[in-house]
Amino acid sequence: MADAKTPLRRVILGTGGTIAGRAARAGDNVGYVAGQVSAQDLIAAVPPLAGLPLEVEQVAQIDSKDMGLAVWQRLAERVAHHLAREDVAGVVITHGTDTLEETAFFLRAVLSPTKPVVLTCAMRPSTALVPDGPQNLLDAVTVAGDPQAHGVLAVCAGSVHAAEHVTKVHTYRVDAFDSGDAGPLGLVEEGRVRWLHLPDRPGTETPFDAQRLQRLQQATALPRVHWLTSHADADGVQVLALLAYGDAHPEAMPQGLVVAGTGNGTLHQALEAALQEAVSRGVVVRRSSRCARGRVIPGVAGALADTQGLSPAKARIALALELMGM
Incomplete structure (x- = not known):
């Protein structure tokens, strides 16, 4: 049982993407190779995260355009494992922008978590003159520790989106995501979340089913x-x-x-x-x-x-x- 006096942990799961990308020269925001920087190094590059109770695990190291069932199976298993721990407040997933909305929806459908699972990303590689990944990662960790955060969320450019609504809508801008008619759930401002409307608790309607996850793990293809x-x-x-x-x-x-x-x-x-x-x-x-x-x-x-x-x-x-x- 977790000690009430000990701050709950947040677990960072890395999958690659632009946030972990490198280009040959600074300022090149399109000619980079995704998935080159480890999740541990991404954390180390964000000084405000130092000293927080974080765990880091590298689940994959890919360009998210190549996302598929094998990575989803591994990711779902690791997310479920960590969410079951009493000492974990939430999980953050670093991900590429191209298929982030699909992974977010997949995890929501399969796991129906009540604790927060927060996907974050970057539109510029880690070698950019002004990378957006560090702030997005810091914001995602903030959301994962917020007591009002629930379910699968996406955090990018200071906005918090629900998995069922978030969509990538721009090819280049750092604020590349939108939630359509629903709008964002909230905004991250100077280390605090301002909720515009609170996330649903999907687990109260479709609770986590270990047998469903087991069936997924046994599948060889969708x-x-x-x-x-x-x-x-x-x-x-x-x-x-x-x-x-x-x-x-x-x-x-x-x-x-x-x-x-x-x-x-x-x-x-x-x-x-x-x-x-x-x-x-x-x-x-x-x-x-x-x-x-x-x-x-x-x-x-x-x-x-x-x-x-x-x-x-x-x-x-x-x-x-x-x-x-x-």
């Missing part, structure tokens, strides 16, 4: 769920090609398709016809929108099922987990 987009002059060739390839290679037959429609999830008639063919062959299809704001409003007769407000990226993960029985 179900095949592809993501397509509707647009002007679209057709159904991609869908039909996936089905034809699956006929020749049954192990590659898609189990699910997520389509990002135009506007309120509308689909080009040729693409929709191909998707209906996929449905008739047992493929589960979900309809989202390519719009940056809003959600698909249901109510159109005969329309394919919508993603209940999830972005295409998160809907793909949700459908894969659903197909796994999770």
Whole structure:
């Protein structure tokens, strides 16, 4: 049992990304190699973190564009392990920006933690003239220790976002993340969190299930769920090609398709016809929108099922987990 007089620990799990990147010259913010600096060295580069009760563990060292099931399995296992400890207040994950929203949503769906799990990142490598990683890391540690923080969160450029809403919306600016209509949960200001509205406690609705995590760890691959987009002059060739390839290679037959429609999830008639063919062959299809704001409003007769407000990226993960029985 943790000593009430001893400050609770925060555990830092490193996975690589731009925050751990290096470039050959200072000032190069795009020509860098991600995942070069250890999590321990990232911590050492932030003086205000010195003396805090922190633990550091390197889970992976990759560019997050290459994120996949193997790292997610390892990350979920380590997060669950540390959150179960009475002496741990929360977990911070250093991550690349490209797939941060997907990892955040995945961990929320699989673990439903009540303690805070805070993902943070950087848009500039550690060798930048003015790197943004150190401040983001300090802010993330602050949020992970805040008594009102719960569930899976993302912290970047002083804003706190919920896993279910956060999306990367800019290719270059340091404030690259947004939460759409929901807005950020809070702001980190001079070492303190100002909550605009408090995070939900997901564990009270879908409590952590060790058997669910065990099923995940036993999986060798996620179900095949592809993501397509509707647009002007679209057709159904991609869908039909996936089905034809699956006929020749049954192990590659898609189990699910997520389509990002135009506007309120509308689909080009040729693409929709191909998707209906996929449905008739047992493929589960979900309809989202390519719009940056809003959600698909249901109510159109005969329309394919919508993603209940999830972005295409998160809907793909949700459908894969659903197909796994999770």
